[in-house]
Amino acid sequence: MTNYVNMRELALESMLKLQKEGRQSHTVFRKVLEKYQYLPKQDRAFYTRLCEGTLEYRILLDYVINYFSKVHTEKMKPVLREILRLSVYQIKYMDGVPDSAVVNEAVKLAQKKGFYQLKGFVNGVLRTISREIGQVRYPDWKTPVDYLSVCYSMPEYLVNQWLDQFGFVDTEAICQSFLETKPMTVRVRQTGNSEEETLESLRKQGVTVSKAPYLDYAWYLSGYNYLNGLDAFAEGRIQVQDVSSMLAVEAAGIRPGDRVLDLCAAPGGKSLLAADKMGLYGHVEARDLTLHKVELIQENIERSGAINITARQADATEFDRSLEGKADVVLADVPCSGYGVIGRKPDIKYRASAQSQRELVRLQRRILENAAAYVKPGGILVYSTCTIGREENQDNIEWLLSGKPFRLESLEPYLCRELQGGTAPEGYLQLLPGIHKCDGFFMARLKKAKG
Numbered sequence: 001m002t003n004y005v006n007m008r009e010l011a012l013e014s015m016l017k018l019q020k021e022g023r024q025s026h027t028v029f030r031k032v033l034e035k036y037q038y039l040p041k042q043d044r045a046f047y048t049r050l051c052e053g054t055l056e057y058r059i060l061l062d063y064v065i066n067y068f069s070k071v072h073t074e075k076m077k078p079v080l081r082e083i084l085r086l087s088v089y090q091i092k093y094m095d096g097v098p099d100s101a102v103v104n105e106a107v108k109l110a111q112k113k114g115f116y117q118l119k120g121f122v123n124g125v126l127r128t129i130s131r132e133i134g135q136v137r138y139p140d141w142k143t144p145v146d147y148l149s150v151c152y153s154m155p156e157y158l159v160n161q162w163l164d165q166f167g168f169v170d171t172e173a174i175c176q177s178f179l180e181t182k183p184m185t186v187r188v189r190q191t192g193n194s195e196e197e198t199l200e201s202l203r204k205q206g207v208t209v210s211k212a213p214y215l216d217y218a219w220y221l222s223g224y225n226y227l228n229g230l231d232a233f234a235e236g237r238i239q240v241q242d243v244s245s246m247l248a249v250e251a252a253g254i255r256p257g258d259r260v261l262d263l264c265a266a267p268g269g270k271s272l273l274a275a276d277k278m279g280l281y282g283h284v285e286a287r288d289l290t291l292h293k294v295e296l297i298q299e300n301i302e303r304s305g306a307i308n309i310t311a312r313q314a315d316a317t318e319f320d321r322s323l324e325g326k327a328d329v330v331l332a333d334v335p336c337s338g339y340g341v342i343g344r345k346p347d348i349k350y351r352a353s354a355q356s357q358r359e360l361v362r363l364q365r366r367i368l369e370n371a372a373a374y375v376k377p378g379g380i381l382v383y384s385t386c387t388i389g390r391e392e393n394q395d396n397i398e399w400l401l402s403g404k405p406f407r408l409e410s411l412e413p414y415l416c417r418e419l420q421g422g423t424a425p426e427g428y429l430q431l432l433p434g435i436h437k438c439d440g441f442f443m444a445r446l447k448k449a450k451g
């Protein structure tokens with residue numbers, strides 16, 4: 001492997017950046033990969049696996065370190081703590097890397113970062129871990145919160161919330177699923193595009209393409225190095241989007257000629273699918289809070305070549321009188337805690353708190369209140385989040401139904417057989433990772449009274 005040492009240093013710098021600047025992990029990792037595009041695929045893969053894995057397993061890695069170290073991870077200097085976490089991840093999960101190399105590189109890195117006097121500590125802790133990792137006793141199911149939290153590296157706050165709502169078996173399935181590699185899912189554009197040619201183009205560029213569940217136009221991609229380098233992507237034939245997000249647009253039952261309003265649209269996944277579903281007729285207005293977000297939508301619109309969609313900057317919490325009662329369909333895909341996508345963005349779990357969730361619920365209700373007013377009599381409101389748990393989902397729907405002229409309408413006509421039943425006939429669906437074959441997601445279809 002070329003630049004063997006540097007990839008570890010790069011990983012260390014990325015992890016420190018995450019801690020210091022509180023930035024989102026996928027953005028930090030993507031920026032590094034973009035900068036080092038020229039590196040061999042295996043080096044990039046090593047960097048990605050090491051960073052993502054170390055972040056995903058942080059609680060478990062700290063448990064192992066604290067099992068052997070006299071100094072608790074919370075008391076360690078951040079640089080040393082991250083060096084140890086990255087190293088223990090390699091020892092525990094990366095079989096192809098010899099432990100001796102991991103320890104030596106960690107010691108060198110500690111020295112290089114100015115911790116010459118602590119190199120003995122790093123060396124001692126890691127050598128012990130490498131020798132005795134098999135002796136670590138982890139909590140078991142008799143203490144379910146400790147067990148789920150440590151063994152699946154999930155903060156206790158979330159474990160408690162989910163145990164309460166979903167029970168032990170489903171909570172374990174959810175936690176386990178978050179640690180599994182997530183496939184990249186794309187939607188193949190249906191309007192003005194040949195699906196066969198698109199898949200052929202991907203395969204010609206060495207991409208492995210396989211069918212994703214639930215929807216005909218959803219596909220998994222793997223084996224590629226750089227998404228922007230794929231012709232099908234550059235030509236706007238494919239859009240990266242999880243199946244759960246596509247299902248929310250299906251739930252809207254959009255028809256050609258509809259006026260669709262997407263209040264929280266960036267980067268435009270649902271808006272573009274809505275535009276695709278209408279073909280050449282109808283119009284989607286895709287709004288988002290900041291100019292930067294609107295630019296992201298605009299880039300995707302231009303790449304896809306869609307003509308029946310416009311992007312606009314607007315704060316969804318501010319009431320826009322010009323839209324009152326105008327939309328056939330309003331999509332309120334609101335900002336949320338994102339617990340359903342922890343498998344793709346592991347840093348979300350470490351930011352989870354009761355207070356941030358309460359603030360989000362307040363924001364969601366302000367947006368929902370305006371969204372409800374924009375729907376035409378007889379029109380449709382789809383409320384969705386990429387989170388799991390009733391606080392931001394069912395509770396918000398009940399809140400809306402208690403004060404507005406809406407009723408839930410069955411989702412079954414819009415879903416494949418596999419997703420029918422459960423709560424779908426009642427008009428809402430909570431998709432759970434590990435139970436369903438997609439990210440965690442919530443959607444509800446609400447019909448406004450005719451007048």
Ligand SMILES: C[S@@+](CC[C@H](N)C(=O)[O-])C[C@H]1O[C@@H](n2cnc3c(N)ncnc32)[C@H](O)[C@@H]1O
Pocket residue numbers: 245263264265266267268269270271287288289290293314315316317333334335336386
């Ligand atoms: C779940 S994401 C939307 C994903 C998008 N619907 C898609 O499918 O690609 C939520 C979005 O809400 C936006 N947002 C947050 N607060 C907002 C507000 N007050 N007004 C409008 N958009 C807001 C965020 O910028 C973010 O892009």
